[in-house]
Each structure stands twice: as C-alpha cells, then as structure tokens.
Amino acid sequence: MRTKRIFPLALLAAVSAGSVFTANASELSAGLTGQMAAQTCAGCHGTQGYIEDSAYVPLAGMDKEHFITAMQMFADGSRPSTLMGPLALAFSDEEIEAMADYFAAFPKERPAKGFISEE
Amino acid sequence: MSKMNRRTFLKALGATVAAGSTAAGSAPLFAQKNPHVAVVGGGVGGATLAKYLKIYAPSIDVTIIEPKTKYQRPYGSSEVITGHETMDDITISYDNLRDRYGVKFIHDTVTVIDHAGHKLHTAGGRTVSYDRVVVAPGISFDYSQIEGLDSEADARAKGIVHGWDAGEDLLTLKAQLEAMPKNGTAIVVPPPNPYRCPPGPYERAGLLAQWLEERGDDAAKVIVLDSKNGFTTDVTMLQAWNRLYKFNLPEQAKGLYTEEQLATFKHHEGEPKVDWIMGVMGGKVTRIDAENMIVETEGAGTFKADMINYIPPLKAGRVALENDLADETGWCPVDPITFESTRHADVHVIGDACIAGAMPKSGYAANSQGKVLAVQLKALLLGGEIQTPVYQNTCYALAGNTDYGMFVADVFRVKDGKIVRVDAQRYLPFDAEPHMFSMAATYQQAWMKAFTKDVFG
Ligand SMILES: Cc1cc2nc3c(=O)[nH]c(=O)nc-3n(C[C@H](O)[C@H](O)[C@H](O)COP(=O)(O)OP(=O)(O)OC[C@H]3O[C@@H](n4cnc5c(N)ncnc54)[C@H](O)[C@@H]3O)c2cc1C
Numbered sequence: 001m002r003t004k005r006i007f008p009l010a011l012l013a014a015v016s017a018g019s020v021f022t023a024n025a026s027e028l029s030a031g032l033t034g035q036m037a038a039q040t041c042a043g044c045h046g047t048q049g050y051i052e053d054s055a056y057v058p059l060a061g062m063d064k065e066h067f068i069t070a071m072q073m074f075a076d077g078s079r080p081s082t083l084m085g086p087l088a089l090a091f092s093d094e095e096i097e098a099m100a101d102y103f104a105a106f107p108k109e110r111p112a113k114g115f116i117s118e119e
Numbered sequence: 120m121s122k123m124n125r126r127t128f129l130k131a132l133g134a135t136v137a138a139g140s141t142a143a144g145s146a147p148l149f150a151q152k153n154p155h156v157a158v159v160g161g162g163v164g165g166a167t168l169a170k171y172l173k174i175y176a177p178s179i180d181v182t183i184i185e186p187k188t189k190y191q192r193p194y195g196s197s198e199v200i201t202g203h204e205t206m207d208d209i210t211i212s213y214d215n216l217r218d219r220y221g222v223k224f225i226h227d228t229v230t231v232i233d234h235a236g237h238k239l240h241t242a243g244g245r246t247v248s249y250d251r252v253v254v255a256p257g258i259s260f261d262y263s264q265i266e267g268l269d270s271e272a273d274a275r276a277k278g279i280v281h282g283w284d285a286g287e288d289l290l291t292l293k294a295q296l297e298a299m300p301k302n303g304t305a306i307v308v309p310p311p312n313p314y315r316c317p318p319g320p321y322e323r324a325g326l327l328a329q330w331l332e333e334r335g336d337d338a339a340k341v342i343v344l345d346s347k348n349g350f351t352t353d354v355t356m357l358q359a360w361n362r363l364y365k366f367n368l369p370e371q372a373k374g375l376y377t378e379e380q381l382a383t384f385k386h387h388e389g390e391p392k393v394d395w396i397m398g399v400m401g402g403k404v405t406r407i408d409a410e411n412m413i414v415e416t417e418g419a420g421t422f423k424a425d426m427i428n429y430i431p432p433l434k435a436g437r438v439a440l441e442n443d444l445a446d447e448t449g450w451c452p453v454d455p456i457t458f459e460s461t462r463h464a465d466v467h468v469i470g471d472a473c474i475a476g477a478m479p480k481s482g483y484a485a486n487s488q489g490k491v492l493a494v495q496l497k498a499l500l501l502g503g504e505i506q507t508p509v510y511q512n513t514c515y516a517l518a519g520n521t522d523y524g525m526f527v528a529d530v531f532r533v534k535d536g537k538i539v540r541v542d543a544q545r546y547l548p549f550d551a552e553p554h555m556f557s558m559a560a561t562y563q564q565a566w567m568k569a570f571t572k573d574v575f576g
Contacts, residue, residue: 031506031507032506032507032509033506035175035494036491036494036506036507036508036509037509039171039487039490039491039494040487040490040509040510040511040530042490042573043483043486043487043511043513043569043570043573044513044562044565044566044569044570044573045569046569046572046573047170047174047572047573047576048174051569051572054565054568054569055561055562055565056562056565056569082526082547082555082558082559082562083513083526083528083562085544086528086529086544086545087511087513087528087530089544090529090530090541091509091530095509113219114215114219115174115219115220116174117174117177118174118175119175119176119177119178
C-alpha cells in the first residue's frame, strides 16, 4: 500500500475534540496537553524523557527554550536530522511549547524509584 | 504550565467523582474499591498501557493476563535468523512492570470474555473480574488462502514457518538459512495488507541476502514473491537494494520515482541477489509444495527454493476473534479516541489486533495507543475529561546491510472520526547523504533498547 498523500498544512493542527472540528491551529492544539504530546517522544527518548547510555538525547529536565529551539531547527531543516525534521513539522508551536513545559518540569536525574508519579 | 493546571484540576475533580463511574455497567460495587483494569496480553500494547496507567493513575489496579512468563519481542527479531541477535537478546523480563510499577500478573491464557458479566475466563480455570478490559493479543495466522498448507501446525510440521511472532520459528529459520546450499535460493512471501510491521518482510529479505553474501555466496538469491505492488519504505528500500544487491527495478515499480531519481538507478547485468516479483507481475503465491520445495504463483510461474519463509495473511489474535471483537475483516473496530470496541462496551482493543485508521500495525503504534488509552482510562475510571489524542509511529528498518538504515516517521490525529496521518515527508529524502543511511542504522539499533525500556523498563 503506497500512500503518497500530502495533507494540507491546515490539517497539521487539526485535531478533534469530540465531534467538533475547526481549522484554527492554536484553538485546536489548546486541547492537547503537554503530557499527551510528550508521551509520543518516549518510545525513543525514554519514559518521561529519562534515558541513559543511548544515541538518543534525554529530554527530562531539558531547559524549555533549548527544547523549543531544537524543535524549530529540526522543523526548518537548519539542524540536520534523520526523522526529527518530519516529526517536528507535525506539531504546532503551542504543542511544542507544551511539550517543552512538560519535560522542563522533571528533574534531570532519574529519581531512585525510576520514574515520577503523574497522578 | 498546562501539566500543573491539569494535575490540580484532576485532584480537585478526583475527590468528587472517584466513587462514581462514568459508564453504566462499570460502576464499582464499593466506593472504596479501586477500579480494576484487566489486560489480555502482555506484549507491546498491553505492557505499555499497564505501565503508563500505573504512572498516571496508581490507584487503579492493573492485572496483565499473559501465558508467557517472559516476553519475546517480535520487533527486531529477524536479526536472530542471521545471528546478529540471540534468543536471549529478544527475551524480556516482566520484573520491572511488577516490582517497579505494581502491575499484577496472572500467567494464563484468556479463553472467554464474558461481556455481560464483566469477567474473563482462562484456560487454567481462573475467573478474573474487571471494570474495563484491554485486549491486546497481537495477531493470528490465516492458512486458508494457500494450497498445500492446511494450518499453522501443518505448515510447521512440514518445515514451513513464518517467524512473525518471535518464538522457536526464528531458530528454525536460522537453521534453514545455515543449511542452504551454496548459491541457493531463498523465498520470502510477505502477507497482504494489513499486516504487522509493513517494512519487515522486505527487511528480512535483505538481511538474508546480506548473510548469504557474507558467507561467500556470490550467486545466492532471495526472491520476494508478493501479492502487493508497494510497501512502506519501498522508495528507500528498493534504492538500497539497487546499490547493494544488484537489484534491478521492475518496469512496474518505476512509478514510485521521478525521472530524475530513476536516472540514478544502476542497471545490473546478471542475476540479482534480491528480486521482487510484484503483484502486477503475478507474484501472488497460490500453492506451496513443502516436500519438493516448490512455490507456485498466480502469474509468474513456479519457483524451486532451498528455503521458504511464507508469512500468511494475518488476523487479530484468536481471543479477539473468538469473543466477537473482530468484524468480517478479521480485525477489531474501535473508537479512534478511546480504543473502546464498537461491538462491546468496556472493552478496549489496542495494538496489532485493532483497526486504527491510518496507523500501521507496529510496535511503536501499539505503544502510542497504549499511552493514549492510559490517559483516557484514567479519565473514564477516576473522573475527568477524555482528552484530544495524538499518536505517533516511527519504524526503522535495515536494507540488509546493518550499516544501511531507513525509517518511516508519522504523526496521527483524529479527524472526522478517523485516525489520519498528518505529516508529509516521512522517509529519508531520496538524495540523502550516505552518512544519513548509516545514522539511521545506528538509531535503528539504539531504538530496540530504548523502546524496550519505554514498554517494559
Ligand atoms: C520481524 C519483525 C520486525 C519488527 N520490527 C518492528 C520495528 O522495527 N518497529 C516496530 O515498531 N514494530 C516492529 N515490529 C512489530 C511489533 O513487534 C508488533 O507490532 C507489536 O509487537 C504489536 O504489539 P501487540 O501488543 O499488539 O502484540 P504482541 O506484542 O504480539 O503481544 C501480544 C501478547 O498477547 C499475548 N496473548 C495472545 N493471546 C492471549 C490470550 N488469549 N490470553 C492472554 N494473552 C494472550 C501473547 O502471548 C503476546 O505476549 C516487528 C515485527 C516483526 C515480526
């Protein structure tokens, strides 16, 4: 199955909140929490951004501005990457900021029990 | 900070709604009792869901029912056939899920889901009650489409194994590869869509070719007999095979590329080390004569092989089929936001078994679904709002040579009630520098470890 569909840019931020749809990027991404957006990173960068001895950069405790700048540079190609470019492009500015806030809220060092409860 | 706001919000909310359940029928009998989520299958989907639920909502009791005491990962398992990995490397303990996160385990096979009674029955005679159940049983194999092999057991008895769900099959395939006569022929038959790990069968073909080449077989051949005319990562994979394995692009595949890109392809004389007989070329396999090692196709003739890796059409795991969770396609329809079955209430299906719109059947997808479902189950069982989801998939694959990697990367969102893919660029650019392919290979190897930790660690 070869899909070569290119989705319109407006769709990049088009998410559903129940059955309500709108094309306004900022309005729509307001519905996405930092946790929801950031957990997509964990499949490579570790749960809550904790990862040791890896080719992947740990994200836990990363400075907010640093995270945002890195994502912007991946998106515009000024920082070369394999797949971070396409991924960074698929999130809105608001979502990237929410992810940055999420990771910045964690201590850099993994806590003794291995993770932090998010209850 | 949205996270803090949300936490305080949920704390405040939790006090008033924790006792009541949102869905009728799943209301706990005693307000003090913790809600109980039963998970059928401790694979990628089930394990991720269980772990993240304990991180996001520790007061929810989570029990995984899984026959194996140790998981064997299918992702990255073709490398066992070529000896880059051992069975130990792909075997994963459940200790962290149990000890670090407090997930409970019952090592048994679920046979019956009593939807009305909210109970599971197991092969070992146990009964497990649930408020909500997450079904993540992976896949089953359909041998009804092929002549010459009656069932999975019959195929195995005849020495034809799929190796698509880890296990002893991998060692069988390894032994078959090692026993191949010099300059022999191996046949790989990918399943029709949809199936687990879209680039996987092609990656396996490349790995076999590379192994044979490294053994010193100059004229060994791996033939991919396909019912399809394309596959995820085809653009990058076919280009790599042209560079590495004397692969000539079939006329019918030229539409994948621009004129300019086509001009960069080499034309190789002589037999290719990897060949791809597409669906339009008649590549669909109709019959396998295991005794004489003969594979018949719909329109491309008959092939004599020294090794046959037939991966049959796939369906959802048997427990899903037998408990009315699958539709006529053999896969389980679900709500795109909560993964609740559209056929039975309080049952959620994630991972390969479910129909998740544009999402592929991959480990990364199952992992992503598990996390989203953890967020939604917390809301459904403790109170709070169902959240707008976002899903992701990244799959790395090797061309065969373990220094030549590639990937597909996608983000998915829900639009008009369907999960759709939202990004445009998803592969390495066609003209990527050579070091990008080797970087992708490095990340591929790092991913196996990092991902396993996110799911089980
Ligand atoms: C060769 C190969 C390479 C791959 N490479 C990649 C890759 O690079 N990246 C990627 O993202 N994905 C990859 N995958 C795909 C990935 O392994 C699967 O998509 C993923 O494992 C699916 O997760 P799951 O939870 O749906 O099923 P599984 O991981 O298969 O887990 C299902 C579990 O359910 C249990 N179970 C089944 N029935 C019952 C029952 N009745 N009661 C209790 N338990 C039951 C099983 O024992 C099993 O442990 C690859 C797959 C293969 C075969």
